[in-house]
Amino acid sequence: MILDVAYIFIAGATIAYMAHLIKGTPLLGRLGSGLSFAALSFLTIGLTIRTVEAGHWPLSNSYEFSLAFVWSILLMYLILERWMGIRGPGAFVLPIALLIVTYAEVLAPEWTRVARPLLPALKTTWLQLHVTTAAVAYGAFAVSCGAGMMYLVRETVPHLPENFLSSTVIDEFNFRALALGYPWMTLVLITGAIWAQIAWGSYWSWDIKETWTLATWLLYTLLFHLRAIRGWRGKPIASLSILGFLFVLFTFLGSGWLARHVALQSLHLY
Amino acid sequence: MAGSGKSIGKTGNLPRKAWRTICSIRLTVILLSAILLIFLLGTLFPQLTWEIATDETAHAQWVAAVQERYGGFSDVYRTVGLFSVYSSPLSMLLLLALLINGIACTVDRLGPIWRAITAKPSAARPDSFYMKAANHTSLKVTSREEARKRVTSLLSRHRYRLLIEEREGVTYIGGHRNRLARMGTLITHSALVLIALGTVWSSLCAWREPAVLLGPGQLHDVGHGHHFQVRHEGFEVERYADGQPKDYRSHLVVLEEGLEVLRKTVRLNDPLTYQGVSFYLSSSGPALRMLGWDSGGQPLPMQSSPDEQAATGEVVLNFSAECDEKSLYLPSLDIRLRVILYNQSMPEQASGESFLFVEAFQAGQDEPLFSDYVYQGEKVQLSTASLQFITDYYSVLQVVSDPGFVPVVMASFLGMGGLLISFYFHPNRVWVKLTDGGLLLAGSAQRNRVKFEADFAKLVEELEEKLR
Numbered sequence: 001m002i003l004d005v006a007y008i009f010i011a012g013a014t015i016a017y018m019a020h021l022i023k024g025t026p027l028l029g030r031l032g033s034g035l036s037f038a039a040l041s042f043l044t045i046g047l048t049i050r051t052v053e054a055g056h057w058p059l060s061n062s063y064e065f066s067l068a069f070v071w072s073i074l075l076m077y078l079i080l081e082r083w084m085g086i087r088g089p090g091a092f093v094l095p096i097a098l099l100i101v102t103y104a105e106v107l108a109p110e111w112t113r114v115a116r117p118l119l120p121a122l123k124t125t126w127l128q129l130h131v132t133t134a135a136v137a138y139g140a141f142a143v144s145c146g147a148g149m150m151y152l153v154r155e156t157v158p159h160l161p162e163n164f165l166s167s168t169v170i171d172e173f174n175f176r177a178l179a180l181g182y183p184w185m186t187l188v189l190i191t192g193a194i195w196a197q198i199a200w201g202s203y204w205s206w207d208i209k210e211t212w213t214l215a216t217w218l219l220y221t222l223l224f225h226l227r228a229i230r231g232w233r234g235k236p237i238a239s240l241s242i243l244g245f246l247f248v249l250f251t252f253l254g255s256g257w258l259a260r261h262v263a264l265q266s267l268h269l270y
Numbered sequence: 271m272a273g274s275g276k277s278i279g280k281t282g283n284l285p286r287k288a289w290r291t292i293c294s295i296r297l298t299v300i301l302l303s304a305i306l307l308i309f310l311l312g313t314l315f316p317q318l319t320w321e322i323a324t325d326e327t328a329h330a331q332w333v334a335a336v337q338e339r340y341g342g343f344s345d346v347y348r349t350v351g352l353f354s355v356y357s358s359p360l361s362m363l364l365l366l367a368l369l370i371n372g373i374a375c376t377v378d379r380l381g382p383i384w385r386a387i388t389a390k391p392s393a394a395r396p397d398s399f400y401m402k403a404a405n406h407t408s409l410k411v412t413s414r415e416e417a418r419k420r421v422t423s424l425l426s427r428h429r430y431r432l433l434i435e436e437r438e439g440v441t442y443i444g445g446h447r448n449r450l451a452r453m454g455t456l457i458t459h460s461a462l463v464l465i466a467l468g469t470v471w472s473s474l475c476a477w478r479e480p481a482v483l484l485g486p487g488q489l490h491d492v493g494h495g496h497h498f499q500v501r502h503e504g505f506e507v508e509r510y511a512d513g514q515p516k517d518y519r520s521h522l523v524v525l526e527e528g529l530e531v532l533r534k535t536v537r538l539n540d541p542l543t544y545q546g547v548s549f550y551l552s553s554s555g556p557a558l559r560m561l562g563w564d565s566g567g568q569p570l571p572m573q574s575s576p577d578e579q580a581a582t583g584e585v586v587l588n589f590s591a592e593c594d595e596k597s598l599y600l601p602s603l604d605i606r607l608r609v610i611l612y613n614q615s616m617p618e619q620a621s622g623e624s625f626l627f628v629e630a631f632q633a634g635q636d637e638p639l640f641s642d643y644v645y646q647g648e649k650v651q652l653s654t655a656s657l658q659f660i661t662d663y664y665s666v667l668q669v670v671s672d673p674g675f676v677p678v679v680m681a682s683f684l685g686m687g688g689l690l691i692s693f694y695f696h697p698n699r700v701w702v703k704l705t706d707g708g709l710l711l712a713g714s715a716q717r718n719r720v721k722f723e724a725d726f727a728k729l730v731e732e733l734e735e736k737l738r
Contacts, residue, residue: 117510120518124539172720179693186689190682199539201478201550201670203678204469205321206356208313215309222302225295255313262314 002046003067007101009039010070014098017090024163029087033078036094040074047071054115059131060122063112065252066104068131072139073097076180080143084173088165092153093146096245100142103253126195133187138252140181141220141245147174148241155235171233174241178220185217208259212251219244292371293378301368308364312355315347319356325480369466376459383452386697393435393444395701395712403701403712404719405726411737414441414706420736421702421709428729430700443702452716454691461685465678472674485557485586485664489525492547494671499525500542505554505663520551520665536667550668556611557664558587558626560598565654573599588664603653604633611661612643624661698722700729709737 013035020028047067050058058064077093118127151170154160165173192210193203204210223240226232291297316336322328336344336353351358400406411417418441422432430445482490484502491499503521510516517537524532524544534542541550561584562570569583580601587596589611598607610627630640630652640652646661696718703710711730715722 117514117516120515120538123517123537126539168720175718175720183686183689183693186682186686190679190686193682194679195539197672197675198541199550200552201541201548201668201672202321203672203675206312206317206319211309211313215306215313218302218306218309222299222306225298225302228295229299258313262316 002042002049003105006039006042006046006070007105009035009042010074010094010098010101013039013090014094017087017094021088021091021164022161024161029090032087032090032094033081036074036078036090039097040071040078043067043071043074050115054117056118057128057132058115059127059135060116060118061112062253063104063108065131065135066100066108068135069138069142069252070097070101070104072135073100073142074139076136076139076143076177077146080173080176080180083176084169086165086169086173088163089143089147089150089170089173092150093143096142096146121199124195124198126191126198130188130191130195133184133191137181137184137188138248140177140184141241141248144174144177144181144241145245147177148238148245151238152235152242155238167234171237174238175227178223178241182220182224185213185220188213189217208262209251209255212247212255212258216244216247216251219247289374289378292374294371295375297371298368298375301364301371305361305364305368308355308358308361311352315352315355317355318353321478321480324478327481365466369463372459372462376456376463379456383456386452387449390433393433393442393701394437395442395703397703397710400701400703400710400712404714405723406710406712407730409709409711409730409734409737410707411704411709414704417704417709417737418443421704421733424729424732424736425700425702428725430698439706441702441704443700443704445700445702446698448695448697451691451695451697454688454693454695457688458685458692459688461681461688464681465685468674468678468681470674471677472672476670476672476674478671479669481552482667482669483555483588483590483664484667485588486559486662487584488586488664490667490669492669494547496545496547497526498531498544500549500667501525502665502667505665507663518551518554520554520667522549522667536665546673547669547671550670551665552668553666554663555666556589556624557662558589558596558609558611559660559662560585560587560609561658561660562600563656564602570600570655570657571602573601575599586662586664600652600655603655605639605653605655606631606633609659626659626661628659692717696722698725700726709733 013032016028016032016035019025020032047058050064054060059068073093074097077090077097081087081090147170150165151167151174154164154167154170192213196205196210197203219240223237223244226240227237316332316339318329318332322332340347347353351360355361400408418434421443422434425432425443425445429447431447431449433444435442435444477494484490484500486502486504489499489501501523503523505518505520507515508517508519520536522534522536522542523530524534524542532542532544536542536549536551538551541548543549560572562572563583564570571580571582572585573580574585574587574596576599580599585598587598587609589596594612595608595610598609599605600607608629608631612625612627625643625645628640628642628644628650629638631637632639632653640650642650644650644659646659649656649658697716698713699715700711700713711733713722713726713729
């Protein structure tokens with residue numbers, strides 16, 4: 001019920017931010033922020049209740065992670081919105097949160113929605129550290145993807161509303177989202193390696209999920225290096241921000257499929 | 271001569287050009303892109319990792335699965351290296367090139383960064399400098415002395431370290447903050463080099479025994495230059511109310527020269543480590559403890575194969591998923607037993623009552639001496655001996671020593687520190703020229719210039735407020 005309310009708030013915030021972008025009415029922007037904050041609050045309550053019910057942090061399956069992911073997108077976005085004092089990117093970021101919460105509510109396997117006790121393999125503090133860092137990094141990269149899309153719209157679509165943010169501001173917003181996400185993504189690799197060593201005696205096994213996480217990190221590393229080359233800022237960085245988030249989504253949702261159909265086995269399949 | 275001189279000049283430039291190429295970010299981008307593509311290619315084919323290659327059973331399963339999936343192409347794919355992408359010469363070459371690129375880039379930037387950090391900042395700048403600066407402004411002041419106090423107080427509050435020079439009735443103030451932040455990238459690059467060295471150390475010095483099966487009471491000699499043993503003292507499963515496993519526990523004891531030196535209950539995610547060797551609980555399976563006595567109640571010699579030294583009174587048989595049948599020999603009675611384990615609940619299943627099928631053959635006889643089902647714990651009379659079968663579990667331990675792990679983790683955290691410095695601490699500089707009539711202020715940022723623009727605007731706003 002609480003999560004359903006959060007879902008409605010996210011949908012409402014998406015509409016409000018889009019209307020704010022088109023009409024330029026500050027009130028609509030503030031409404032978007034308010035609804036996002038309300039959604040974040042309801043998600044926090046929902047996730048806390050689930051933590052109490054299950055006896056562990058809600059990070060043990062795709063449904064729970066999706067909710068943590070959306071929670072992180074909202075938190076990262078609201079931090080950046082406050083930090084930069086702009087609301088325009090919400091029209092591009094909130095739809096991503098809406099898509100992921102829709103996946104959680106509609107497409108996630110039914111059994112994952114029931115709070116269950118942890119499997120013995122997942123009983124460790126490293127689960128919380130590793131998966132929480134992933135949720136935070138993914139959230140920041142989702143915000144970066146939204147900013148990337150906004151940048152490309154700014155650069156390619158003629159006759160935009162007057163209040164549409166300038167390329168420089170969008171690029172700066174994107175950079176701040178990336179600068180938030182990248183250290184957390186690095187922590188995902190570090191905490192994952194430590195957990196793998198403690199669990200399996202091997203800090204790196206070339207497991208498909210590990211490899212895709214490393215590939216995602218490499219892609220963002222590539223982005224930062226490219227940004228340092230004159231003439232490569234702007235569209236290439238915006239495009240890579242979108243591609244990077246597609247890598248994130250694939251690591252989250254697609255690598256399990258790849259592990260089952262290609263690798264024949266994976267340490268990350270439970 | 272001129273032509274010759276030009277030629278010498280070009281030749282002289284070659285090493286410099288080569289060095290610039292090795293250090294270049296463009297090369298980093300090319301190498302990162304190539305490595306990224308290779309890594310992704312590796313996820314499209316089942317990889318024969320070291321863990322699989324060193325585990326006989328896992329390797330056999332892998333080969334069978336690959337043959338089934340790719341048929342005749344499997345040999346072709348194997349030949350071109352699609353099943354060993356991550357250890358292929360191309361991958362190694364690209365990683366090595368990236369490592370060299372990283373080292374070269376770090377070395378190349380060390381000098382300029384060191385000079386920038388250690389150079390004594392000069393505060394005095396000509397007026398033209400202020401006009402050309404990316405961020406600059408001019409303000410009116412009524413009293414130079416008062417303005418100096420207020421400007422220095424404001425800049426100090428903004429965490430600028432200040433240098434003040436007085437020259438011919440003019441006050442010059444130079445300020446810098448986060449000067450050491452220039453080291454961020456160097457720290458990150460150095461950490462990546464250390465991580466690479468750690469992984470090389472791992473690959474040279476680490477060893478692993480992927481599956482050591484230890485039944486109740488069984489011993490494992492660690493070897494690899496270590497002089498201690500590990501004894502398995504039992505395995506247990508704790509379950510939730512619905513029968514799902516809650517915890518797997520293996521009780522291990524470390525022995526040196528027969529004496530107990532350490533005792534630990536090992537769980538998933540909680541290994542036992544002694545002298546740098548770690549014992550990980552990776553799985554478990556059904557085991558059978560068989561106890562035997564002769565007619566006088568004395569322990570009976572038993573062996574699980576004719577070549578083995580006979581154990582007295584008790585023998586442990588470890589059953590695997592593939593093999594639920596075992597043989598046992600009673601040398602003193604010249605009897606061979608065939609034991610099939612039924613319904614022994616696996617640790618991941620809810621418990622059920624287990625029983626065995628036991629057949630005993632006297633040497634040279636085809637007809638069994640005994641053939642019947644036996645419940646666990648039940649005693650059986652066989653010729654002059656009595657036997658008791660007790661079902662139990664063995665633990666499968668992974669025994670690993672990897673001296674590269676700790677350095678890799680430490681280097682990773684060092685790299686993390688470098689990243690945080692790079693992203694969140696930007697070297698900034700400001701210059702102020704104060705005369706009796708006015709003030710010139712200029713500022714520059716080495717990175718993140720957009721953010722500095724906002725910071726500079728805020729600084730100007732606060733300065734205007736203070737000087738009003």
